[in-house]
Amino acid sequence: MKMSAKCFRLVFRWLVINWYLKYRVRFCRYSLLSLTFIPHYCSMKANQWKEYFIFTKKERIGIITMLIILTGIWFLPAAFSPNDQTDIQNLEAFKARIAALQVKDTVAELNANDAYVERGNTIAVSLFYFDPNTLPASGWKKLGLQEKTIATITNYLDKGGKFRKPEELSKIYGLRKTDYERLAPYVKIEGIYHREGKLPVEMPVQHEQKHIKAIDINKADTIMFIALPGIGSKLANRIINFRQKLGGFYSVDQVAEVYGLPDSTFQKIRTKLVCDSKDIHRININAATLDELKVHPYIKYQVANAVIQYRNQHGNYTSVEAIKQVQAVTDEIFKKIEPYITVH
Template identity: 25%
Template sequence: MARLFSEREIRAVAVFLPLAGLLVAALVLVRPKADPEAARRAEAAMEERRDSVELHPFDPNTADFEELLGLGLSKYEAVSLLKFRAAGKVFRIPEDVALCYGIGDSLYRRLAPWIRIGRRYAIAPRTYRPGRILPEPLAPSPFRIDTVSARYLRAIGALSKRQAEAFVRWRDLSGIRDMEELRACYVVSDSVAAALEPYVIFPERQPRPIDRPVELNTADSAALRSVTGIGEKTVMRIIRYRERLGGFRSAEQLAEIPGVTESNYEKILKQISCDSCRIRKIDINFADPKTLGRHPYIAPRTLRKLLKVRQLKGGWSTAEELIEDDILTREEAARLAPYLEFGSPGGTTDE
């Protein structure tokens, strides 16, 4: 049988392997060891801020490294902002600074009053064409969203020609009556919507007659959407919150839902009613943890205490006992009591 390797090849491998082992060992020995203290000093130097900070109006699109340090940014934060710009990002509105990696919320809140976005960068830039000098965008002024032209939206630099034309088609087809519907248009980004919000005038939606209010606990999405002040997203929030609650005991609970702002809250109240007899109650002595934890008025900490005491005590007869057992505060009990029933082991319930 033929041999796979000659004696010469075997001798070469026998010499090579020890040499390779010695080389690897030498590399391991001569490699510099990590210096935790040096790394800590380098990190501290990046986080160090200047002692003298002078806040003044600045444009984050043009501020240089030294100016950023003078505004109170650390070296790390200043470098992060400059890298953000180097990647082709542009700050269109002051809120864009908060999106920059490395700029924390507290720093942004301190800088926000001093941020000034130049006309060249605000809202949306004009497309550059070689050899052509483009006019500066017009300063926006209040306009009606139901009659504004595509030409005007282009003139203030809000949208490109195609975007403005698509926006007008969308508006004429669907109608736009509030900021929620404006943001729903696919050509309007969040930053553009935020920049336009101070100038947009919406048409008044015809309110529902007072004698035919919408009943909160039985209304479907179409009925809720017909209420002036309630947008599509808010409709879904109301329905989801109603399901978690077990129904509304009073119309004022709408104020607990994101999207129902102070500006439209009073309008909504005049167009709705609430039948508290339709709320769904929870038997606190027998309901499973998942059902109890889903209710928005039962916090996780309260749920843990409630389950622990229920296991030892067996249950309660009134909401007052929950206060005495230090499970609910008096305010929490008053808010939650309409949603509770107290079943006894025999199967009867006491309201």
């Protein structure tokens, strides 16, 4: 609308200017409105007035063309204006489609909890009360667990592990949270009974505390670490990852350096840990590259680079103690890395 009004004003000014130039109209400075037009001839005959309203063929074509253009400009915005009603209908249809997809996903998730599919074979899932310490592999399969998870539980029990309460089932590595929440109400361990229509309730029975056999921190797997009090699947995996990066533990106290392990938890399990360091992986400092040295948790890049530079300048190290000649290797660093280096 604003564009069409602007064009109309421009056309109107163009017509006035052309009329003024054609008939030599002049402005009167002393008129009240300062826009009084005085013709060149004050008196005219009747037929002379008709000249103002008579146009040539070209002028008539120009006027008609201009009127068509102005009319088109006037109605063009209305022709391309958005249809609000159509937009609202499209929005409602889009919302309905999204809602249908959400319902479809919810139904698919519920169906996934009711059946366990393995290699194209559908196995019906049935829920029943069970003791995780005595349930065979076939029973776990009926409950809908995956083969890998069942193998993890079996290995844990075979190595002396035992579930003392239902919450410990959630610590099994690979057990999905949805599976645990689905099975937890049906866990029935010795000393725990189920009231009809209610969740499991612990019976006030005195149990003798089970003695946990000490484990070798250089040979234990995640299942054996999880059997320790306060150690879950995450901490167990962190301990093993730290052991692999080091090349093995040479002291039980190194377990306390594992990220996220509280000191209180370490003090509880310390007496249940032993360390056999005869199989520790050692790095030959006369042949190791910079990349091999810097990845060790106890050897930073600056120390690794200094060790390589010193070897390039002075030749191979004659003994492990010779690395102390490198300025970057302090007594504290040497004490930590000594079990992990050797010379050939």
